[in-house]
Amino acid sequence: MLRIEFVTDLGARVSVEVESADKLLEVQRQYGRLGWTSGEVPQGGYLFPLDNEQDFDWSLIGARKFTNNEGEDMVMHRGHAYRRRELEAVDSRKLKLPAAIKYSRGAKNTDPEHVREKADGEFEYVTLAIFRGGKRQERFAQPAGRSQPAQGSRPAAPAGNGPRPQAAPAGRPAPVAARPAPVAAAVADEEPPF
Amino acid sequence: MLRIEFVTDLGARVSVEVESADKLLEVQRQYGRLGWTSGEVPQGGYLFPLDNEQDFDWSLIGARKFTNNEGEDMVMHRGHAYRRRELEAVDSRKLKLPAAIKYSRGAKNTDPEHVREKADGEFEYVTLAIFRGGKRQERFAQPAGRSQPAQGSRPAAPAGNGPRPQAAPAGRPAPVAARPAPVAAAVADEEPPF
Amino acid sequence: MLRIEFVTDLGARVSVEVESADKLLEVQRQYGRLGWTSGEVPQGGYLFPLDNEQDFDWSLIGARKFTNNEGEDMVMHRGHAYRRRELEAVDSRKLKLPAAIKYSRGAKNTDPEHVREKADGEFEYVTLAIFRGGKRQERFAQPAGRSQPAQGSRPAAPAGNGPRPQAAPAGRPAPVAARPAPVAAAVADEEPPF
Amino acid sequence: MLRIEFVTDLGARVSVEVESADKLLEVQRQYGRLGWTSGEVPQGGYLFPLDNEQDFDWSLIGARKFTNNEGEDMVMHRGHAYRRRELEAVDSRKLKLPAAIKYSRGAKNTDPEHVREKADGEFEYVTLAIFRGGKRQERFAQPAGRSQPAQGSRPAAPAGNGPRPQAAPAGRPAPVAARPAPVAAAVADEEPPF
Amino acid sequence: MLRIEFVTDLGARVSVEVESADKLLEVQRQYGRLGWTSGEVPQGGYLFPLDNEQDFDWSLIGARKFTNNEGEDMVMHRGHAYRRRELEAVDSRKLKLPAAIKYSRGAKNTDPEHVREKADGEFEYVTLAIFRGGKRQERFAQPAGRSQPAQGSRPAAPAGNGPRPQAAPAGRPAPVAARPAPVAAAVADEEPPF
Numbered sequence: 001m002l003r004i005e006f007v008t009d010l011g012a013r014v015s016v017e018v019e020s021a022d023k024l025l026e027v028q029r030q031y032g033r034l035g036w037t038s039g040e041v042p043q044g045g046y047l048f049p050l051d052n053e054q055d056f057d058w059s060l061i062g063a064r065k066f067t068n069n070e071g072e073d074m075v076m077h078r079g080h081a082y083r084r085r086e087l088e089a090v091d092s093r094k095l096k097l098p099a100a101i102k103y104s105r106g107a108k109n110t111d112p113e114h115v116r117e118k119a120d121g122e123f124e125y126v127t128l129a130i131f132r133g134g135k136r137q138e139r140f141a142q143p144a145g146r147s148q149p150a151q152g153s154r155p156a157a158p159a160g161n162g163p164r165p166q167a168a169p170a171g172r173p174a175p176v177a178a179r180p181a182p183v184a185a186a187v188a189d190e191e192p193p194f
Numbered sequence: 195m196l197r198i199e200f201v202t203d204l205g206a207r208v209s210v211e212v213e214s215a216d217k218l219l220e221v222q223r224q225y226g227r228l229g230w231t232s233g234e235v236p237q238g239g240y241l242f243p244l245d246n247e248q249d250f251d252w253s254l255i256g257a258r259k260f261t262n263n264e265g266e267d268m269v270m271h272r273g274h275a276y277r278r279r280e281l282e283a284v285d286s287r288k289l290k291l292p293a294a295i296k297y298s299r300g301a302k303n304t305d306p307e308h309v310r311e312k313a314d315g316e317f318e319y320v321t322l323a324i325f326r327g328g329k330r331q332e333r334f335a336q337p338a339g340r341s342q343p344a345q346g347s348r349p350a351a352p353a354g355n356g357p358r359p360q361a362a363p364a365g366r367p368a369p370v371a372a373r374p375a376p377v378a379a380a381v382a383d384e385e386p387p388f
Numbered sequence: 389m390l391r392i393e394f395v396t397d398l399g400a401r402v403s404v405e406v407e408s409a410d411k412l413l414e415v416q417r418q419y420g421r422l423g424w425t426s427g428e429v430p431q432g433g434y435l436f437p438l439d440n441e442q443d444f445d446w447s448l449i450g451a452r453k454f455t456n457n458e459g460e461d462m463v464m465h466r467g468h469a470y471r472r473r474e475l476e477a478v479d480s481r482k483l484k485l486p487a488a489i490k491y492s493r494g495a496k497n498t499d500p501e502h503v504r505e506k507a508d509g510e511f512e513y514v515t516l517a518i519f520r521g522g523k524r525q526e527r528f529a530q531p532a533g534r535s536q537p538a539q540g541s542r543p544a545a546p547a548g549n550g551p552r553p554q555a556a557p558a559g560r561p562a563p564v565a566a567r568p569a570p571v572a573a574a575v576a577d578e579e580p581p582f
Numbered sequence: 583m584l585r586i587e588f589v590t591d592l593g594a595r596v597s598v599e600v601e602s603a604d605k606l607l608e609v610q611r612q613y614g615r616l617g618w619t620s621g622e623v624p625q626g627g628y629l630f631p632l633d634n635e636q637d638f639d640w641s642l643i644g645a646r647k648f649t650n651n652e653g654e655d656m657v658m659h660r661g662h663a664y665r666r667r668e669l670e671a672v673d674s675r676k677l678k679l680p681a682a683i684k685y686s687r688g689a690k691n692t693d694p695e696h697v698r699e700k701a702d703g704e705f706e707y708v709t710l711a712i713f714r715g716g717k718r719q720e721r722f723a724q725p726a727g728r729s730q731p732a733q734g735s736r737p738a739a740p741a742g743n744g745p746r747p748q749a750a751p752a753g754r755p756a757p758v759a760a761r762p763a764p765v766a767a768a769v770a771d772e773e774p775p776f
Numbered sequence: 777m778l779r780i781e782f783v784t785d786l787g788a789r790v791s792v793e794v795e796s797a798d799k800l801l802e803v804q805r806q807y808g809r810l811g812w813t814s815g816e817v818p819q820g821g822y823l824f825p826l827d828n829e830q831d832f833d834w835s836l837i838g839a840r841k842f843t844n845n846e847g848e849d850m851v852m853h854r855g856h857a858y859r860r861r862e863l864e865a866v867d868s869r870k871l872k873l874p875a876a877i878k879y880s881r882g883a884k885n886t887d888p889e890h891v892r893e894k895a896d897g898e899f900e901y902v903t904l905a906i907f908r909g910g911k912r913q914e915r916f917a918q919p920a921g922r923s924q925p926a927q928g929s930r931p932a933a934p935a936g937n938g939p940r941p942q943a944a945p946a947g948r949p950a951p952v953a954a955r956p957a958p959v960a961a962a963v964a965d966e967e968p969p970f
Contacts, residue, residue, distance in 0.1 A: 003197075003585075005595040010254065011240065012222060012232035013199040014212070018596070021613075028594060031215075038594035043692040046593065047661050060592065079241050110237040110308050114692050197391075204448065205434065206416060206426035207393040208406070225409075273435050304431040306502050398836065399822065400804060400814035401781040402794070419797075467823050498819040498890050585779075587789040600790070603807075610788060620788035625886040628787065629855050642786065696888050 004028070007078075009035035025139055029059045037062035037078060043114065045103070045127035049134030053101045056131070057142040063128070075103050075128060082128040100132035198222070203229035219333055223253045231256035231272060237308065239298070239321030243328030247295045250325070251336040257322070269297050269322060276322040294326035392416070395466075397423035413527060417447045425450035425466060431502065433491070433515030437522030441489045444519070445530040451516070463491050463516060470516040488520035586610070589660075591617035607721060611641045619644035619660060625696065627686070627709030631716030635683045638713070639724040645710070657685050657710060664710040682714035780804070785811035801915055805835045813838035813854060819890065821880070821903030825910030829877045832907070833918040839904070851879050851904060858904040876908035 002018040004027060014036075018027050028038065046061060058064050063077035073084040082103040090097040107116045107124035116124040196212040198221060208230075212221050222232065240255060252258055257271035267278040276297040284291040301310045301318035310318040390406040392415060402424075406415050416426065434449060446452050451465035461472040470491040478485040495504045495512035504512040584600040586609060596618075600609050610620065628643060640646050645659035655666040664685040672679040689698045689706035698706040778794040780803060790812075794803050804814065822837060834840055839853035849860040858879040866873040883892045883900035892900040 001599050003597045005597075007233055008218070010222070011234060011236050012218075014218065014232075015197045015199075016215075017195055021598075024590070024594075024596065028592070038596075039589055040593060042593050042661055044661070044690070079236055079238070108238070110311065112308050114694050116692075118691065201427055202412070204416070205428060205430050206412070208412065208426075209391045209393075210409075211389055273430055273432075302432070304502050304505065395815055396800070398804070399816060399818050400800070402800065402814075403779045403781075404797075405777055467818055467820070496820070498893065500890050583793055585791045587791075603792075606784070606788075606790065610786070620790075621783055622787060624787050624855055626855075626884070696886050699886065 004038055006031055006036040006038050025060065028061075029057060029143070032059035032062040033064075035062055035064075035078075041077075041115070041128060044117070044130070046129040048129060048131045048140060049136055050098070050100060050131045051134070051136035052140045053131035055141050057140060060140065061129075077128055080105055080126075080128075087132075098133045100130055102130050103128045198232055200225055200230040200232050219254065222255075223251060223337070226253035226256040227258075229256055229258075229272075235271075235309070235322060238311070238324070239296075240323040242323060242325045242334060243330050244292070244294060244325045245328070245330035246334045247325035249335050251334060254334065255323075271322055274299055274320075274322075281326075292327045294324055296324050297322045392426055394419055394424040394426050413448065416449075417445060417531070420447035420450040421452075423450055423452075423466075429465075429503070429516060432505070432518070434517040436517060436519045436528060437524055438486070438488060438519045439522070439524035440528045441519035443529050445528060448528065449517075465516055468493055468514075468516075475520075486521045488518055490518050491516045586620055588613055588618040588620050607642065610643075611639060611725070614641035614644040615646075617644055617646075617660075623659075623697070623710060626699070626712070627684075628711040630711060630713045630722060631718050632680070632682060632713045633716075633718035634722045635713035637723050639722060642722065643711075659710055662687055662708075662710075669714075680715045682712055684712050685710045780814055782807055782812040782814050801836065804837075805833060805919075808835035808838040809840075811838055811840075811854075817853075817891070817904060820893070820906070821878075822905040824905060824907045824916060825912050826874070826876060826907045827910070827912035828916045829907035831917050833916060836916065837905075853904055856881055856902075856904075863908075874909045876906055878906050879904045 002021060002024065003015050004018055004024065005013065005015045008014055016027060016031065018024050041061075048056065058075060058077075061077065063075050066074050066076055068074050068081075075082045075084070082105045085102045085104065087097075087100040087102055089099040104125045104127040107126050111126055115126050117127060119125055196215060196218065197209050198212055198218065199207065199209045202208055210221060210225065212218050235255075242250065252269060252271075255271065257269050260268050260270055262268050262275075269276045269278070276299045279296045279298065281291075281294040281296055283293040298319045298321040301320050305320055309320050311321060313319055390409060390412065391403050392406055392412065393401065393403045396402055404415060404419065406412050429449075436444065446463060446465075449465065451463050454462050454464055456462050456469070463470045463472070470493045473490045473492065475485075475488040475490055477487040492513045492515045495514050499514055503514050505515060507513055584603060584606065585597050586600055586606065587595065587597045590596055598609060598613065600606050623643075630638065640657060643659065645657050648656050648658055650656050650663070657664045657666070664687045667684045667686065669679075669682040669684055671681040686707045686709045689708050693708055697708050699709060701707055778797060778800065779791050780794055780800065781789065781791045784790055792803060792807065794800050817837075824832065834851060834853075837853065839851050842850050842852055844850050844857075851858045851860070858881045861878045861880065863873075863876040863878055865875040880901045880903040883902050887902055891902050893903060895901055
């Protein structure tokens with residue numbers, strides 16, 4: 001018998017029994033659709049193969065995709081909105097890197113130091129996940145026949161509110177960057193658990 | 195079988211069994227009325243739909259409403275008193291925000307850095323909850339027919355002691371802002387659990 | 389079935405089953421008399437009604453009263469000795485406060501930042517508990533018929549008898565302030581659990 | 583009955599029952615091959631006898647060996663790649679040290695302060711494990727008959743091949759040093775659990 | 777039924793059932809002999825009566841005595857070597873202290889701030905345990921008839937490697953002071969659990 005520890009969408013600490021190791025991802029999907037998460041985001045963000053990005057099942061980490069009203073692909077995770085960014089391959093003499101897709105947001109002054117990553121100038125950001133290299137793993141894909149609930153959703157978030165350098169530079173109050181969160185978070189809450 | 199971890203009103207770490215996921219909020223209400231909480235307040239505070247503010251069941255997060263003797267709406271949570279503030283909608287070129295209601299208090303020098311949010315000048319505050327946008331969710335409302343116990347209460351807190359900029363600027367000792375807490379906290383303790 | 393997590397007098401992490409919520413305080417008393425504690429001391433210290441100070445059952449928080457060689461009322465908690473101080477009521481134009489009794493000690497350089505409170509000058513102190521206002525709660529009182537070991541305590545310490553700067557100023561090594569601890573801690577260990 | 587707490591390869595917190603203490607390492611091997619880890623890396627890295635390095639079972643700590651494109655022996659642990667380095671014995675008047683083999687990586691700005699170790703100049707590194715002295719313990723060796731996936735490893739890396747300052751100096755963004763991780767991590771994920 | 781949480785000698789988080797409170801120390805001894813520990817070392821170190829130092833059962837806290845090849849009494853705890861020091865009684869006008877025996881080591885730059893204690897000049901140290909005053913408690917003594925396994929052991933640690941001011945001043949890399957650890961730790965690992 002296994003037991004998995006979650007933080008619910010309301011921030012409560014709740015553990016759930018799991019019959020066996022092979023049932024684990026199923027349980028994570030089930031509660032992840034409620035916005036429940038288990039453990040911390042790894043330093044530098046979750047790492048997944050690039051070929052899993054297309055149909056990645058975000059419920060595995062308690063997150064959900066949505067499209068803001070600028071038409072940008074976003075992911076909501078624990079009340080924070082992360083923007084999808086495509087990173088081209090780098091092939092210089094001192095650095096060779098395959099192409100990647102990254103989900104990140106601007107850092108907020110309430111973010112602990114160890115999750116902040118420096119970018120150009122003063123700007124700091126926080127990464128939720130990076131899809132790069134590797135080989136596709138079916139276990140990370142959305143179950144066949146289930147369309148991502150939030151896929152078509154359009155939360156009534158005001159325009160130009162995504163976390164971006166000028167919107168929430170490190171050292172500025174959180175409210176600004178935080179504002180889209182309540183809306184989308186509330187929408188996520190409306191989704192049925194199963 | 196689920197298990198939820200609480201911190202009791204005396205600060206003890208106690209976990210309680212929960213039959214099933216659909217019984218979870220009921221258990222949180224039951225122990226929340228005793229001032230028990232589970233997990234941490236999310237960064238930037240709890241996020242709820244604006245339409246839930248009117249009859250929000252504060253026991254869900256181990257908090258309770260009360261009115262200080264200046265007639266202000268306050269919420270007591272883990273011995274800290276938070277004041278209700280109405281934020282008007284913002285509709286400028288660089289920022290568009292729906293109206294919101296926020297419960298916050300002045301920061302104390304015993305508050306960890308990551309919960310402090312900067313305001314004008316030196317002042318720092320801590321947010322318990324923000325109600326904004328989204329769509330009302332019945333699961334957050336007070337159970338019909340149950341009047342909020344503390345609704346009519348009037349703790350004998352001395353005048354002009356609520357956490358406010360001049361009362362507890364960051365970097366000043368906690369005692370001042372903390373003073374109303376023991377009183378109201380004690381009152382809360384007198385409430386029957388069920 | 390509930391489960392409470394303790395830190396034993398030897399610092400071990402041990403959880404104990406509790407039949408029901410109404411048996412919880414009884415279990416906390418039972419193990420608290422061994423010096424076992426559960427959870428952390430709340431920011432700014434535990435808050436209790438003033439009318440509970442007289443016969444407060446310190447075993448509820450794993451502490452014990454004792455009288456030092458100078459005849460002062462002290463409380464031992466996790467190897468730290470806290471001194472009893474009476475705070476008179478304040479009734480000025482900018483601040484109105486009821487009388488209170490506080491148990492505090494000088495900060496040690498091994499104390500984490502968030503528990504230190506600033507006092508006059510460089511001195512920092514740590515508060516274990518404050519008794520102020522509120523309404524007496526019987527559940528906090530010593531069970532009738534059980535005399536507190538250290539109850540035969542001397543009259544209240546004279547005013548302004550807080551932890552002395554020269555005894556353990558912040559930034560000085562812990563040993564000085566810590567020295568009374570081992571002795572009393574050992575004494576506490578000799579007490580029978582039941 | 584024992585219970586061991588793991589962090590899965592997806593960062594989830596999952597505990598597993600273990601029949602008895604003598605079955606513990608077996609369970610750690612079983613889940614460690616999935617990239618699950620239990621507890622934190624000890625300050626300064628894991629310490630093992632030098633004679634265990636040759637056939638050390640990295641699954642015991644949720645890690646795996648692999649050989650990078652430059653033919654260097656590396657170990658992947660929680661998405662971080664550590665390079666094998668051979669440290670020659672030191673026998674000076676002020677310091678006598680036996681030979682050792684160390685697995686370390688350059689520090690990233692997302693690494694907490696307490697895991698960083700200073701090297702020459704500005705460079706900081708993080709150590710996963712040190713093999714030095716002691717006496718070989720069979721319990722740390724790969725089970726007979728099971729070949730380590732990445733075992734087909736190249737000869738020892740040339741001397742002075744530690745993590746390069748220019749590769750990931752402290753204070754620079756993580757992405758650079760992090761880049762090899764996703765790939766290898768994904769490969770690790772493909773391995774069957776049993 | 778009680779449950780105690782350990783960190784094993786490999787750093788894994790494992791909890792073990794304990795029939796009743798009076799069996800607890802027995803279980804701590806049993807696993808402590810494997811180098812398993814429960815909870816953190818108290819701020820300023822463990823506190824025990826002076827009369828227990830002679831035959832203290834170090835397995836109670838997952839530690840073991842050994843004698844380095846300079847003939848000094850040392851204690852190994854979680855891979856760190858602590859040196860035995862006798863502190864004479866102090867009887868000045870401003871300070872009166874009974875004699876004590878202290879086990880401490882030089883601080884390493886990987887030690888968190890709150891465990892470091894300042895000494896003369898730049899030097900910082902970390903205390904594992906202090907034996908002072910109090911009254912002997914039999915429960916802390918080695919079980920009759922059982923000789924301390926490591927008592928006569930002589931780990932092959934190179935000369936002059938104990939943690940000492942000049943060996944590991946605060947702010948200097950850990951390796952030097954850390955070096956004796958692997959050896960002795962490995963030796964400890966060879967001891968049978970029961």
